[in-house]
Amino acid sequence: MTISTYAQNVSHPPFAVTVDLVVLTIRESELCVLLVQRGEEPFSGQWALPGGFVLVDEDIEAAAYRELAEETGVSEGLHLEQLASYGAPDRDPRMRTVSVAWLALAPELAEPVAGTDAAHAEWVPVAETGLLTLAFDHERILADGLERARAKIEYSPLAAAFCPTEFTVGQLRKVYEAVWGHSLDPRNFHRKVTRTEGFLSETGGTSTIDGGRPAKLYRAGTRAMLNPPIRR
Amino acid sequence: MTISTYAQNVSHPPFAVTVDLVVLTIRESELCVLLVQRGEEPFSGQWALPGGFVLVDEDIEAAAYRELAEETGVSEGLHLEQLASYGAPDRDPRMRTVSVAWLALAPELAEPVAGTDAAHAEWVPVAETGLLTLAFDHERILADGLERARAKIEYSPLAAAFCPTEFTVGQLRKVYEAVWGHSLDPRNFHRKVTRTEGFLSETGGTSTIDGGRPAKLYRAGTRAMLNPPIRR
DNA sequence: GTAATAGTGTCTTTCAGACAATATCGA
DNA sequence: TCGATATTGTCTGAAAGACACTATTAC
Numbered sequence: 180m181t182i183s184t185y186a187q188n189v190s191h192p193p194f195a196v197t198v199d200l201v202v203l204t205i206r207e208s209e210l211c212v213l214l215v216q217r218g219e220e221p222f223s224g225q226w227a228l229p230g231g232f233v234l235v236d237e238d239i240e241a242a243a244y245r246e247l248a249e250e251t252g253v254s255e256g257l258h259l260e261q262l263a264s265y266g267a268p269d270r271d272p273r274m275r276t277v278s279v280a281w282l283a284l285a286p287e288l289a290e291p292v293a294g295t296d297a298a299h300a301e302w303v304p305v306a307e308t309g310l311l312t313l314a315f316d317h318e319r320i321l322a323d324g325l326e327r328a329r330a331k332i333e334y335s336p337l338a339a340a341f342c343p344t345e346f347t348v349g350q351l352r353k354v355y356e357a358v359w360g361h362s363l364d365p366r367n368f369h370r371k372v373t374r375t376e377g378f379l380s381e382t383g384g385t386s387t388i389d390g391g392r393p394a395k396l397y398r399a400g401t402r403a404m405l406n407p408p409i410r411r
Numbered sequence: 412m413t414i415s416t417y418a419q420n421v422s423h424p425p426f427a428v429t430v431d432l433v434v435l436t437i438r439e440s441e442l443c444v445l446l447v448q449r450g451e452e453p454f455s456g457q458w459a460l461p462g463g464f465v466l467v468d469e470d471i472e473a474a475a476y477r478e479l480a481e482e483t484g485v486s487e488g489l490h491l492e493q494l495a496s497y498g499a500p501d502r503d504p505r506m507r508t509v510s511v512a513w514l515a516l517a518p519e520l521a522e523p524v525a526g527t528d529a530a531h532a533e534w535v536p537v538a539e540t541g542l543l544t545l546a547f548d549h550e551r552i553l554a555d556g557l558e559r560a561r562a563k564i565e566y567s568p569l570a571a572a573f574c575p576t577e578f579t580v581g582q583l584r585k586v587y588e589a590v591w592g593h594s595l596d597p598r599n600f601h602r603k604v605t606r607t608e609g610f611l612s613e614t615g616g617t618s619t620i621d622g623g624r625p626a627k628l629y630r631a632g633t634r635a636m637l638n639p640p641i642r643r
Numbered sequence: 644g645t646a647a648t649a650g651t652g653t654c655t656t657t658c659a660g661a662c663a664a665t666a667t668c669g670a
Numbered sequence: 671t672c673g674a675t676a677t678t679g680t681c682t683g684a685a686a687g688a689c690a691c692t693a694t695t696a697c
Contacts, residue, residue, distance in 0.1 A: 195425075370686090392649040625667065642660095
């Protein structure tokens with residue numbers, strides 16, 4: 180039996196399964212996404228989300244972590260969560276593919292490393308991605324990832340994933356401002372995050388890297404949910 | 412080349428892709444989930460979520476709608492949204508499978524129809540599912556589906572998907588009470604849903620099916636988000 | 644000193660929680 | 671009439687938005 184007849188004869192046809200990553204970070208107060216310039220057909224030369232095939236004995240989450248490490252050079256300290264799966268029959272011209280997309284949030288990293296499939300990888304400000312045509316259905320995946328990130332920092336402590344281990348309230352606020360694309364009142368924001376029990380935990384240290392009065396340093400707290408949320 | 416060697420020789424190995432459904436409804440003021448008793452190996456005789464293989468040229472969302480219609484006999488008027496994908500290498504003992512799970516919310520329906528794979532399908536109160544052992548990783552999928560439904564009715568008009576086209580505020584409140592498993596103050600709930608612009612739209616009719624003073628009938632409104640949300 | 648950022652406090656408005664009171668049906 | 675549910679209203683406290691003011695650094 181050949182591969183081509185296989186699909187017609189069994190009730191569970193062969194699919195290729197891939198992972199695609201929406202990796203977000205903040206660079207120079209701008210929300211950026213990691214994009215690769217494809218080095219192979221299809222869509223050779225076009226921008227795409229990093230990703231690749233899931234191996235035959237590999238857990239799909241492990242595949243996402245593997246691709247993430249390949250593209251960023253970093254394998255820990257990142258937040259990774261499943262976004263959604265995309266499986267239109269014609270989404271990949273080569274074969275029937277289902278892609279499981281993941282959302283990763285990273286603190287500022289060194290310049291990205293090109294993966295095996297990619298000619299070139301780059302942090303692109305999200306504001307500029309509107310001008311780009313992405314390969315496959317990656318524009319949709321990116322839009323879904325952005326919306327997830329924007330929604331989730333409202334009610335979860337997830338914004339801290341964009342910060343180094345220790346950070347100031349001002350740095351955390353700049354994350355919200357970059358992700359939502361508008362400014363927040365520093366005083367009301369400070370009140371909200373510091374007076375919400377368990378949201379932040381003081382380290383005792385201070386920082387003056389942003390100038391002005393030294394700011395207390397915090398770590399992400401243990402609270403999983405913010406109720407009521409921070410309003411956008 | 413045989414099927415077994417195929418997987419070892421190509422970079423994009425064959426996966427089976429399935430859809431699994433968490434179909435929720437309210438019956439006698441209780442949140443219920445549609446379960447099937449499996450008629451085939453593996454897990455023959457055990458309870459499982461309804462679902463099945465995605466066909467070779469079928470969109471994964473279309474597969475979810477198809478399975479939903481097969482199991483419930485209803486193909487429209489239901490809310491269906493993607494939940495998550497589950498792809499541990501050992502989740503199906505037969506073969507490497509990735510399952511795309513979907514959450515469906517339905518108004519009260521007739522008794523379910525057994526699908527092709529299923530010996531028997533039944534609405535099981537969610538409170539009783541804790542005693543059951545579900546096939547595959549379906550306990551996890553069910554838990555994720557329940558949490559999604561519970562979280563989403565807080566800030567979206569989704570609870571109306573459990574109601575008929577026209578419903579009273581009291582019926583809508585009973586949905587929240589069934590999904591969250593505790594009672595809500597009828598007066599405060601009424602104030603919240605009727606005073607939130609665009610959440611409900613009055614039809615002009617009234618209903619006395621629940622006894623007492625006739626209640627105004629409403630349809631779901633056009634507002635997509637509730638801000639601030641209804642607190643659990 | 645000035646400029647910059649951190650942090651506190653105050654006033655107002657919005658809204659949730661608790662619950663009294665009234666309205667309108669069926670029996 | 672009573673019993674049930676619907677609907678309005680009132681009081682209180684929590685918390686957000688707007689914004690004055692003080693604190694502490696670098697220069």
